Amino acid sequence: MTTTKDAVAAVAQHIGFDPPRVSAVARRMTEAGLLPSGAPRTPPSLEVEHVLALVLGCAIDAPLRAVPAAVTGYLALIPHGADLTGAPMSVPRTAGDVLAVWAEIAINGDADTIRRDRIEVASSWPEIGLHTPRGVARFIPAVINTAAWHWGGSTRFVPIDANAAALQPRFQPTGANPNLWQDHGHRRATTINGAALVDCLQSLFQKEAT
DSSP states (O other), rough: OOHHHHHHHIIIIOOOOOHHHEEEHHHHHHHHHHHHOOOBBOOOOOOHHHHHHHHHHHHSSSOOOHHHHHHHHHHHHHHOOOTTTTTTTTOOOHHHHHHHHHHHHHSSSSSTTTTTEEEEETTTEEEEEEETTTTTOSHHHHHHOOOEEETTEEEEEEOOOGGGGGOOOEEEEETTTTTTTTTSSSOOEEEEEEHHOOOOOHIIIIHHHH
């Protein structure tokens, strides 16, 4: 069983977030119902999704009071800011879905294939970038056009470049233009080392899977 105390310690140790900040974020997310609260004389038991949410909450540069709503919004970001209503089930729906798949590989799959990844969490505006060895560009290059693809009578937009699959996904709010800055001013972001997150998740959950 992974408790909140275990998760806080692992996130601070492996990823390097400030321990008091991790504790404060965990407490605020528990109060908001995003993390389990447990019961009298029974510590809360966290699942992988809870630890991912805690990591995201620590990565977002926001006041504590705003962290729960921010985490909920970031987990709901979708690939390239597209509206995926009616899209085939094989199409990744949200950043939360992709992070869950990533975590499954870290715990039960070939973790060496994702240790070089980097997860970038922008705080200037809602955005998550997954950087892999196959692609390091922060934004979708302008050379990649979009083409209308009709799903269930609705028009959606997807990359048509042959190399699109080699680029890292970027998750933004629905309707956002992934080729443009989503705000004015300087861009602020936190980068999470893939190897560090793998180690964090394995320390908490791999012992349960063996």
